[in-house]
Amino acid sequence: MKKDTYIDIHIIGEADTVIGLREVEETIRKEFRSATKISRSTINPENFYDPSRKQYHSTKILKEMLDELPADASKMIGIISHDLFIPILTFVFGEAQLDGNVGIVSFARLQQEFYGLPPNQALLQRRLIKEIKHELGHTFGLIHCSLRECVMSVANNIADVDAKGSTFCEGCNELLRRSQKGQ
Numbered sequence: 001m002k003k004d005t006y007i008d009i010h011i012i013g014e015a016d017t018v019i020g021l022r023e024v025e026e027t028i029r030k031e032f033r034s035a036t037k038i039s040r041s042t043i044n045p046e047n048f049y050d051p052s053r054k055q056y057h058s059t060k061i062l063k064e065m066l067d068e069l070p071a072d073a074s075k076m077i078g079i080i081s082h083d084l085f086i087p088i089l090t091f092v093f094g095e096a097q098l099d100g101n102v103g104i105v106s107f108a109r110l111q112q113e114f115y116g117l118p119p120n121q122a123l124l125q126r127r128l129i130k131e132i133k134h135e136l137g138h139t140f141g142l143i144h145c146s147l148r149e150c151v152m153s154v155a156n157n158i159a160d161v162d163a164k165g166s167t168f169c170e171g172c173n174e175l176l177r178r179s180q181k182g183q
C-alpha cells in the first residue's frame with residue numbers, strides 16, 4: 001500500500017453519537033496497517049429512502065460515496081444508523097464493492113434495541129468492528145469464507161454476527177496482505 005494513503009471513515013448522519021470512533025480507528029489502523037481519517041458525509045440518506053420498505057438503498061448510497069472519495073484515500077468505509085437493504089434481500093448489515101474503494105456498514109440491526117432488548121454498548125461496538133472489518137475485507141477483494149471463526153464468514157442474522165470471529169483467518173489474512181502489496 002502506498003505510504004501516503006489512508007482509509008477514510010465516513011460518518012453518514014448522526015452515527016458518531018452512538019458508536020466509539022476511536023476504537024474503530026484503532027482497529028482499522030492495526031488490522032489494515034493503514035492510516036485513518038474521519039470525514040463527515042454530505043450525503044442525505046433520505047434521498048435513498050424506499051417508503052414501501054421503510055429502509056435505505058445501500059447500493060445507491062455506495063455510489064454516492066464514490067463521488068465523495070478523496071483522491072488520496074485508498075478506501076472509504078461508511079458508517080450509518082439507517083437500516084439498509086438491497087432489492088434481493090430483506091436487509092443488509094452492510095455492503096461493499098468487491099475489490100473496489102467503498103463499503104458501508106449500518107448499525108441499525110447491530111443494536112440490541114432493534115430486537116427489543118436493553119442497550120449494550122460494548123456488544124454493539126464488537127459487532128460493528130466485525131462488520132467494518134468484513135466490508136473493508138471485501139474492498140480488498142476478499143470473498144466470503146467458509147470458516148466460522150473468520151470475520152469474512154457470512155452473517156445472515158445477528159446470531160451469525162455474534163457467532164463469527166472478529167479476526168481474519170490465516171488464508172484470508174494472506175489474501176489481504178497480498179492485495180495490499182499490489183496497491
Ligand SMILES: [Zn+2]
Nearest residue numbers: 134138144154
Ligand atoms: Zn460479505
Ligand SMILES: [Zn+2]
Nearest residue numbers: 145150169172
Ligand atoms: Zn477466512
